[in-house]
Amino acid sequence: MATNAAAAVSRGAVLGRAGGGLARGIAVGYLSLIVLVPLAALVWSSRSQGLHTFWQEVTKPEASSALKLTVVVSLLVAAFNALTGTAIAWVLVRDSFPGKGIVNAVIDLPFALPTVVAGLVLLELYGPSSPFGVDVAFQRTGLVLALLFVTLPFVVRSVQPVLLELDREMEEAAESLGAGRLAVFRRIVFPNLLPAILSGVALAFARAVGEFGSVVLISGNIPFKTEVSSVYIAGQIESGNPAGAAAVSVLLLLISLAVLLAIGAFRHWRTRHDR
Amino acid sequence: MGITVVEVTKQFGDFVALDDVSVAIPEGSLTALLGPSGSGKSTLLRVIAGLEKPDGGQVLLGDDDVTHQPARARGVGMVFQHYAAFKHMTVWENVAFGLKVRKRPKSEIETRVHELLELVQLEGLAKRYPAQLSGGQRQRMALARALAVDPEVLLLDEPFGALDARVRKELRAWLRRLHEEVHVTTIIVTHDQEEAMEVAGQIVVINQGRVEQVGTPRELYESPANEFVMSFVGPVNKLGDTFVRPRDISLSLEPEGDATEAMVERIVHLGFEVRAELVRDDGQHLLAQLTQEEAQALELERGVIVYAKPSRQTVFTR
């Protein structure tokens, strides 16, 4: 009896491993077909006309201007989010007021709302038909506004769980040692929140760099002024220059990767005390 | 600096944590606040620390009424059960924290931190992070950190609760020695009566937000104020209205006067003492403690019928 059961288990284990291997293979195949192969085609196409053409395409004035604008604005927006995101997370965790649950739910809205709808709603409130008389459409401010909208949840949701788990006794200990409220935040709370803030900033940056739907309506896509790379790339496709579009895409990807790696390395260095 | 607590009350919603508590802690003493979970002892400590504001009453440090002062202004050093180590700072930075916040000059900080690390025997570990230390080491660091700012008062909230038994014993002895060296007024909160008896010079027994008794370990053991204190501080038999310590039950094989008849259920050998678990006809259990010789003389073993009589007993007048 016992040996039969043992044999069944080991048979099952072998089958399981074989079946698991098959499922794994299919899943990896799925991943390749959906993600890897198209991206490979992209990279290939960007080099298909030689490195010289690649370089030409990415140094075109309009392209490099768009690239510069995209990276700078995304960094600014991500950094601004570090501030506002942390403040909002703080209020949601440490403060209490009626309707807090609703506010907490609403944070996810930019994530659930289609980007084109986000662009349109911002355009309505802060564009030509604004009831406030404010008009930031077709300007960089409009661009920044759209990016702030879509990147809102990242730092907040990254910081919230960490703030919740934070050991209050650490803050009390610091207080008993003579630290005022600001010192407690600066020396105790903030350093422990920093890794989460950086994660959120990285996510926000990655999102901002590639944002299209919300930006395409409100920024006016004016070359050299408010045209971001994603819009430029779309334009290149439309004008029948897919290779050029591919070149700029690849460069944009590389720059994003570099920034994300830098943030990741900084975060890794800051959390060395946990290892 | 001595501490005086005057008629302090504190409520959390409907729950009364402290009910008109008054206590005087002498300067330079090592006092234990002893009581079961939920008795209010931690709350009292936190009120003294300034981490909780009392609903009524006063807290005096020396002659100063600090009732409305926040923790950072009181000059108390506090040690928490779960260490509250600043996990993003090294041991050195942890201990230096209070001094840095007070903006002391760098050289002063250097000397003081080294001094303290030596005191708590953590010199070699200054550059480590709390995550790399054992529980006992973390708690010693926490003590050094609290002492760094020369507090008038040292408050310890169940400091050894998170440590295993052997380390706990070591640190208890170590704390006693430290107190003898440093002589700061110290209050330690604990639910462990053995710990309180071993470590403290004075014990305040607290139950359900009220002070039951204040005294030395010996006073508490020999002259308990009521049933609660007596049974909290050690095992006790209740015979009708009287309370008898296991050591004060004398057993014999012959019935004597109004001695109670009981059967031996179990014999436990505790080194050179023997604990006899007895059961009466009416089902009540008694605990007697005898020396090895006494037990042998009676040839005590399971099933033997004995007659128990208190050689000393305590009655509490209400």
Add this chain to the structure above:
Amino acid sequence: MTAKYALRFGALGYLALLLLLPVGLVFYRTFEHGFHPAWAAVTNPEAQHALWLTLIIAAIAVPANTLFGVVLAIALVRHRFPGRGLVNAIVDLPLALSPVVVGLSLYLLYGTGGWLGGLAGHGIKILFALPGMTLATIFVSLPFVVREVVPVLREIGTDQEQAAETLGAAPFTTFWRITLPAIRWAVGYGVVLTTARAIGEFGAVSIVSGRIEGKTETLPLYVQSQFEGFNTTGAFAACVVLALIALATVLVMRIFRPKEEAA
């Protein structure tokens, strides 16, 4: 104390100006001229087709990504295989990519001259048709189920699964009765995120679909075309539909993940 109120009103004010007022305004503008024009704007055949198309794509993309997401998550956590780290990184890629770049890569792959461009010659139309749009949507919404399930799988460990195995359960039984129930909240949350992303996708689908009105326009694309055609009521009405779906999504997200609030 005033710092507390300043922070609270600052944070809430920021949220109101950035989030609540704009969304509220669009609801207002849509129904400004009454319910009927708005209703007519979303019940015309074009709008209906757009909604239908959006839902069909989501109905394909979400189950596909859920199924493969769970399988992939188990493979990543429970099995060691060469290239595991790489697979992990690839799964996260769609989050870092601009939707336009996603659309472009599909355009390059399936278009004339691309590696799979020959498919069109055999009558299998990928670009400017449903298959391409679905592939684009699957691409951008791929990571969510995997990313939600992986940490949960790691946390619960293999103890329960091993116990089931010693009790004689076949691998599939173990999966069905032990593993799946343990991860169902994570899967649910992942499904909600995937659905939101699939319905709201704009950039990638825009490039891959050619935006042929009445044929390859999803609802988000419809919003843009209406807006650019100065049919603002139509655009807003479609926005409201999408916003309502988004609000429902947000509510369901709260059900699956209430733990971001302090006790």
